[in-house]
Amino acid sequence: MSTDPSASRRKAPIERAAEIARAAREIALDEGLPALTLRAVASRVGVTSALVSHYQPSMETLVATTFGTIVAAEIGEVAEELAPCETSVTALQTLINTLLGPDRSTVTAVWLDAWSLGRRHAALAVEVGVQMDAWQAFLSDVLRTGCARGEFRAIDPDAVAWQLLAIIDGLNAHAIVRYGHAQRLRGLVRTVAEHELGLPPGALGPDDDAEH
Amino acid sequence: MSTDPSASRRKAPIERAAEIARAAREIALDEGLPALTLRAVASRVGVTSALVSHYQPSMETLVATTFGTIVAAEIGEVAEELAPCETSVTALQTLINTLLGPDRSTVTAVWLDAWSLGRRHAALAVEVGVQMDAWQAFLSDVLRTGCARGEFRAIDPDAVAWQLLAIIDGLNAHAIVRYGHAQRLRGLVRTVAEHELGLPPGALGPDDDAEH
């Protein structure tokens, strides 16, 4: 019983570090990036603020890495969801539906916080750039694959990826601020995608109420 | 010399109130909404923080009204710029060029701050809603006028206005975070607008390098 975690207050560094990172993620997701404070993390984990400081070089980096982790996880989830799609058309369809779905609001809120905070927060600004590039690279890959398969016809998949992401972010931002969800406006993204990728109108349309 | 302002420290309430409001606007524009603090305003005006508190019921409301003033002024400026346009097509063209121009970054930054802060800031959230509606109403009017003139064909101008604003906001957000300007991506907005308004491709295109 030497490693029984229930009786001992002291934990292995790796475990505690994971605990802190997890708490940070939770706080960021349900209270926003600005609420990600030294004492908030400590309180959620159930330790002293000094301990969080001991595990983290600074709050600046914790905020940045927490944001990065959340967004990276989001990309991973979407990638996993797209994997079983047999055609690039269904993949793009799924991607649009997921990214504009009602479950996206929490992550979108984190993005908004990051955009705002990033202007006075060097480390976060860098991470925002990295994650935006990651998203672009991911979507760009989907488009390129579609072109290779002969499903899409795009001169500049990189540019189209940026455009689609910008539209999706804009719609989601509006949705989170003004309405509850952005699903109503999916049609816009579909139309743009069809136009930019040389698809016939309606090619991305049918599968509207397909998910859950 | 009884009303000489240079010798007297004391000022008329209306004048001081205007001074405070102006300082608040300046701070918000070049340091961001989160930098709009009691002492920052006081310092810029050259008075005590207590005086700012005396003129403002709370920082919460000052932030909200400052944001509202900035955005309302933006709408006013654009409206003024669109007034001389003889056709709705050139009006829409001008609007797109202006809204995605390089001078928009400061106001876009304020929007980002407001979207982020608005989630923990009741008064600001209300003002954000009001100003978004104002923008939508303004653009919607432009589109409706174009329809009445027979230049546009849109089934639902309100919806198209929301869509165009969402795209513009998304592009501007991306531009401010990742690149210096969103001008490169104007083509996207034009394409969408042309498609949604029943215009021939390229109808909004030509006047690309028209402004300084």
Added chain:
DNA sequence: GGAATAATTGATCACCTGATCAATAACCGT
């Protein structure tokens, strides 16, 4: 079992935030 190692704590620092209060000073009307 005893000693070295390191996770954890509690206290504290310096700084920022918004807000309130009595006291002071300037202005205006008479």
Added chain:
DNA sequence: ACGGTTATTGATCAGGTGATCAATTATTCC
């Protein structure tokens, strides 16, 4: 010229922020 009105100040409060320090434990190694 004087008195009332009020703009303005200085001080101060309560609370929050990130960060650092020695001291205290718990764990592990020998």
